[in-house]
Amino acid sequence: MMPRYIKIFLTLILVASLGLASVPGSLQAKAPAGAKATPVIKVTVEDSPEVTRVKISGSSNLVYNLKKSSDWLIVTFRALAGLKLEKSPFTSQVVKSVDLAKSPEAYLLIIKAVSPDFSFSHSIRKSPFELTIDLKLKNRVAAKETKPVETPAKTPPPASGQVNPPPAVNQSVERAGQGLTSSQSEKKAFKTIVIDPGHGGIETGAKGNYGTLEKDITLEVAKKLKERIEGDLKYRVVITREADVVVGLERRAAVANNNKADLFISIHANGSKRAKARGSETYFLSLNATDEESRRLAYFENNSGELENRLGEQDFDDLKLILWDMAQSAYLKQSSQLADFVQNQLNQLLNTQNRGIKQAPFKVLTGVACPAILVEIAFITNPEEEKKLQSEEFQTQVAEAIYQGLSQYFQLYEKP
Amino acid sequence: MKNNRNKKKKLRALLILFIVLAIIIMIFLFGSRKEKIRHERGADRTDQVTGKKADLPMKQVTLFFLSDTDGLLHPEEREIPESDLSGEARAVVEELIKGPQTGLMRIIPENTRVRQLFVTADGLAYVDLSRQVTEANFYGSSGEMAVVYSIVDSLAYNFKAIKKVSLLIEGNERETLGGHVDLSNPFQPDYSLIAR
Known part of the structure; x- marks a missing residue:
């Protein structure tokens, strides 16, 4: 009798435990399989007599961003989980190739055109996601559309940070030729210097004890510097803000890049919790290099020369894209030299304590594709220096010092 | 006949008893684990709040x-x-x-x-x-x-x-x-x- 009960008992336990054990197990097994499938985008290209139409349909709604850069049109997709490209073969008079590349933060769909002289417009439909881009070669249509280059172009570099949700429907972007002829001849004659007065609008920067705001000082000094440089008639100057308004940090870098800047100078007044902190210092970018970034950086340092001249056209095309968000990494040497010249002049012309040249991971510098520095004139949080910063005379001296520093840099590094 | 019926009754009663027992054992086995973890966490928290308490390492x-x-x-x-x-x-x-x-x-x-x-x-x-x-x-x-x-x-x-x-x-x-x-x-x- 007993053995039979024991048998039943054991079977029961076995069945019960099996049943229970299988529940969490099956849940675990399902989870990865049930996770979102990698989004897929399908791309078709079709020529019509009027335009070339690129249709991108996605398996789910995607956050995107459009940017034209010479002969590419780059569609940046914020898709962290992955993205797959399916393209059907095509022949087109305008579009040479369509490829997918990956940057640290996004996927980039690169539409390569036969020439940089094209304009484009796009429209979007959601659920199902369909992005339609019409490309048009420019020289066929209106060849003369020369606008002054003064206004910075809209698109920020596809750097880190938020990508804004796309503007709604059918937005024509007509900044392709951007006065090519005039800007190119201008460029030969003049170097372009972009001056960036720190902060603005509600972003006040550091505050002094007497209520002085960093944003006001930086704007005053920037204006004086602009005047000083223009007075010499040697260089072209673009300023990232002329009034007390908010300008995003990536936008500031974009202003430099879109204007093909030769130098970028960001002007700031320092702040510290230590009231006695004082003096001037000049920064250039330090990368808080991750392993991947340092490898990229090492690669470029070993292939010295200007970013543009480093590689064959083909290799370069692909690499530049990936590097765009870290554009400054290719100019660190020049930036440190520029910082050196400017800091020396500050030391000579101002009576401030020399804090030297330093490196820091400043957001505003990361995307700038030319030698770039950030000048901390003096400490606004030090009552003595705050008073100095307010004085017109001191501001003019600062402008003069920065100007002397950058002209020295140009004299030494300008290639005929 | 009677003997046989009694046997069947006994068997059924025992079976039910075993099922109940098995379930209780299962609940005990699986339920207790969670409780243990909760206890550990609880202890941890109070110690952090009160700072140095007893011989906490x-x-x-x-x-x-x-x-x-x-x-x-x-x-x-x-x-x-x-x-x-x-x-x-x-x-x-x-x-x-x-x-x-x-x-x-x-x-x-x-x-x-x-x-x-x-x-x-x-x-x-x-x-x-x-x-x-x-x-x-x-x-x-x-x-x-x-x-x-x-x-x-x-x-x-x-x-x-x-x-x-x-x-x-x-x-x-x-x-x-x-x-x-x-x-x-x-x-x-x-x-x-x-x-x-």
């Missing part, structure tokens, strides 16, 4: 605060209760917020809270701070550098498993604290800001 850590004299970060020793990695890392940041006990400076703005702290398997610590950390008048370049690197250096210095630190504000990525230092990439420690 403590761990010595080095915190970096700004010095008013030279503007560099200086070390200060502190004891925190032993816990798991993210628990200890959290205690380090909380001690930094509380401020120094010697003559150094408190730099992380008052009322800042650590909302969350977790460390990924590949050594990236996410430190999620409340928005108060962005509210300071002294956020020029130097001020921001001091706040960021007192946290980053303190964490990387004390915990070998932490290689990089990413700062989040109210659970979100933010560009900067006050317009200067880039928070969108994780930080590696920069010991050049520490006094030798």
